Amino acid sequence: MLDTPSRRAFWPFRPQPVSDESFSSWFCRTAWQNGLNPADLYRIGLPGARMHRIDLDRFACDELIETLAHYTDMDADDLRHRTFDAWNGRLIEDGATVEKLLWLPPAGTDRTCKSFGQQVCPDCLREQATPYLKRHWRLAFVTGCTRHHKLLIDRCPECSAPIQPLFTSMHVDSVATCWKCGFDLRKTPQTPVTHYSDLAIQKDLLETAEDGWTYMGEYGAVYSLSYFRILWIVYRLLATGQFAMPLREWTSEYLKETVPPTNIPRIKEIELLNPRCRQTLLRYAHYIMQNWPHNFIAACRVVEISARNLIKGYGQEPFALWDPVRRHLNTPPAEIEAEVINAAKRQLKSQNITPTYRELTNLIGVKFQAKSHMAEPGRECAPYGTHRYWKLDGVSAEIRAAAKTAARREGENVGPWVDKVLRSALRQK
Ligand SMILES: [Zn+2]
Ligand SMILES: [Zn+2]
Incomplete structure (x- = not known):
């Protein structure tokens, strides 16, 4: 039972949320300032309830928000707007579902597995008087910092734990510190964003998520929900499955990419791709989405993606997807004798x-x-992912093994990881 307004007692410390701060970030700061762990504050906000490892930006219920607003003298609607609720109807179809959300993977854990849904920009954290997490750092299509022109990070560089301040104890009390090993995330060496167009693409996507609509070539203005759903389908085709490599090759030829398409691991759990991989795939997906649906249909024809691969049932997917697919990709291939x-x-x-x-x-x-x-079989190729991971005369087995481990911790294949390390060493020459 809340106090009546006349004898309303506020909690002693009530940090003001920063304009673009996420709910979980403010929640952690409120807990720590009052000498509590986030889990303790949750129990106070919802008596009898346990926080476990839930993702508060997604699952903070109205009762919790109302209680927090009451005792901290904040506006409940402002707090609610800092959760995923702000993207309801524009990026999220149904916030009440427990299904996986497109573009918003869980932060910390997904059931019992690690999940890297919380990203940060170490340079931004370093600049802030009190480090806090920005709301849009949760979005998977946000991969770089437009202020510092560097890639975000989504894991601790020391122990590779996901970033999740809700797990951080009050003795540490900073979102800039790894909850698991205590590493100061502000000291993470950051990779510069090399394609400035990637940040422009990201800005457009963020505006679409805020505005609720965008233009899609021949289909004119479409709701952002439809747009992000189609973008996800294209992104997924690029990230994993049988069409990923040919589709990446087709796109990289048009974009005149210098890195090979194998530079991105082709993993099934595409939510685990790190910011560098996501940024590259989004660049590819953005190209395919331009001039809708012509680039997309051209790509599908070349790599032999058929209507059957894209549409489960007409009417279930957005009109701007199934209509061109039905019109252009539905013809059965000519029968050759x-x-x-x-x-x-x-x-x-x-x-x-x-x-x-x-x-x-x-x-x-x-x-x-x-x-x-x-046809007769072509050149014998090792199945994807089973190649000898790297070979360089004179490099000891010990170093090769260490490089493989380091690459895995960063969510990379060993090839791109070695490429990155060598580039950095060469820059210093
Ligand atoms: Zn930054
Ligand atoms: Zn750590």
């Missing part, structure tokens, strides 16, 4: 060319996935 393929094989063999699928499609001019078994 076996005799045509056999004739092409004979012709290639007579020229001493192995009749691989690629050679045959080049000759016939049409793809024939259903009869691809008739």
Whole structure:
């Protein structure tokens, strides 16, 4: 039961939220200033309840917010606006669900696994008189700091624990300190953002999430919910699955990328991709989304993505996606007779060319996935992810193993990690 206004007692320490501060950040600061752990404050705000490891930016209930607002003399609506509630209807379809949210992975843990949904800019933390977390650092399409032109970090560089101040005790009492090993996150060496266009893309996406709508080529103004859903589908195609590599190759050719598409791990749990990987994939996805739907349809045709791969049931996906897919990607591939393929094989063999699928499609001019078994296998490639991780004469096994561990902790494949380390060493020459 709350006090009546006449005898309303405030808590002794009531830090003011900063303009763009997230709810969990302010919640932690309020707890620590009053000599409590965040879990203690939660129990006070909701008597009898235990916080466990819930993501407060997502799951702070009205009762908790009302109680906190009452005892800290804050406006409950202002506090609510610092949670994911602010993106309801624009980025989140149904905030009440327990389903995974697109673009907003959990901070700290996802069931029993690590989850890196909280990001920070160490330079920003260093500048703030009292370090706090910005609300938009939770969004997965936010990967860099527009103020410092550097990549955000999403894990402790020392122990690779996710950043989650709700786990930090009152004895540490700073969002700038790793809850697990005590490392000062402000000392993290940050990677500069090399493509300035990435920050412009990020700014556009943030504006879309705030405005609630955007333009999509031929489809004109669309709701941001639809836009972010389509962006997620494109991003996912680039990140994982059978089309990821060909789609990355197709896009990187247009973008004149200098890094190979294998530079990004192709993992199933794409929520675990670190800011560098997400930034690159978003650059690719943004290119595919431009001139909608023409770039997208062109890419799908080249890498043979069909309507069946994209649409589960017409009407379930946003109109701006299923309409062009239905119109342009729904035609079944032309049926090629076996005799045509056999004739092409004979012709290639007579020229001493192995009749691989690629050679045959080049000759016939049409793809024939259903009869691809008739082609001879091409160059033997190790399955994705099973290559020997790296080889450099003169590097000891011990260092190779240490590099592999270090790369894994940063959420990288060893190739891009070694590339980054060598670039940094060469810069200092
Ligand atoms: Zn910054
Ligand atoms: Zn740590």
